[in-house]
Amino acid sequence: MTRIRLTNTRTRRKEDFTPIDPTDVRLYLCGPTVYDRAHLGNARPVLVFDVLVRLLRHVYGDDAVTYVRNFTDVDDKINAEAQRRKEAGSPLPLEALIAERTEETIAWYHADMDALGALRPDHEPRATGYIPQMIAMIETLIAGGHAYAAKGHVLFDVRSYPDYGKLSGRSVDDMIAGARVEVAPFKRDPMDFVLWKPSSDDLPGWDSPWGRGRPGWHIECSAMSAELLGDSFDIHGGGIDLQFPHHENEIAQSCCAHPQASFANVWLHNEMLQVEGKKMSKSLGNFFTVRNLLDQGVPGEVIRFVFLMTHYRKPMDWTEAKRQEAEATLRKWRDVTRGAEAGQPSSALIEALADDLNTAGALAALHDLAGRGDAERLLASAQMMGLLTDQLGAWSTDDEELGAIIMRIALERRAARKAGDYKKADEIRALLEAAGVKLMDTASDNIAWQRSSNFDPEAIKAIE
């Protein structure tokens, strides 16, 4: 059996992966808060876990993996958007506006991640569907002396959990020293965090032993992972920015509520995304969503390829140059594999992926297969990484009408060449090239052409 190695944030080491139950490998990925379109950075953990799940299914079997990714649909940003619509004159009640917002955002998210070739998880729980489990867990924490109610809130008592801070390598005292923490007067310790908070009448709320209120951010993941994967499961992940406080708090809640269990054995964290060397932020004007890229005509498969070029534990830079390189490589590989049947994935590829998801190394294995013209294995291996799938291939097949136009122009050029009129032949070639079509003369006299990055259908039509 393939030995999978993963870098575990909890131990800060690359370790052999040993599932709790090889017939049911269980993973949890922190999913989006559904208040707006997914930005490009949101795609990174999704793609990391997508490759991981494909690898685990390959090694342990298609039915031996359970993948959970949540939707956070209780959040003040969602409430704010609903409030905005209400104030803009919507006749719907606030609860309906909130539901409307989360529903449309989830549909966008699905569409955008589908476009990147990411497999849907086995379960996509929503926080609002697990409120009773959260309340039960909070009651357990209070009973165990790890949480306390104060002024309609329930807070987790970080001093009650000696390992608090272990995941992120901080001590409670260090954090207090330098942090700008909001210190509510009813907190026993400034680092105590909210498990439950009261809701005013204009906010969504649920009845609880502490009055009408809503859960804090972190408790949902603890409750939902326990419900769907058990108190102990294999892998938990997300962006490195979630390491603290979100994952630290999840560990505190889950381990105190289930002291006999291990919670997540392996913690995987991906590094952040940059754009042209800078942090993606609204103020720098380089903030964009997955949908923005798709709408600009960047195929989802190209976006996926660019992400896979960089190891998940390193900062990844989205650049125009990479986009072009990815597109050119994919076109070449799609040409090589056109009409081929998928064979067996190469062992070099599996080994690269099994070595802490070394997707860059795996792409090198694909380059090797392409170079040797091994179309069957290239196809199977690329598909292991979610590339060269039928689902993602539409962008690389050309419009028939346009193809016919190009063919007619190319035939005219061929006639000119045959007649020895190289001046005319070269002119036609230059015109096509300016419109993004590269012509290639072949020995067999067939017409062959490729698009380049400046491909422009209107310009091509204008030539004829």
Add this chain to the structure above:
RNA sequence: GGUGGGUUGGCGGAGAGGUUACGCACCGGAUUGCAAAUCCGUGAAGACCGGUUCGAUUCCGGUACCCACCUCCA
């Protein structure tokens, strides 16, 4: 201030204490009416300063610079 990570050839980007990463670009050759594509081939690296070692880009320490987190954030 605290914590964590990074610095590899023109660019992107991996692994490994000693043997070619790989891709793109470049250069040389084959091929071509000329190109393109393709094939063959040559170059080119590991921030800086020390240490360990027969040998370090790879391990350890220090310095510089960069980034992230500590506040909603994947």
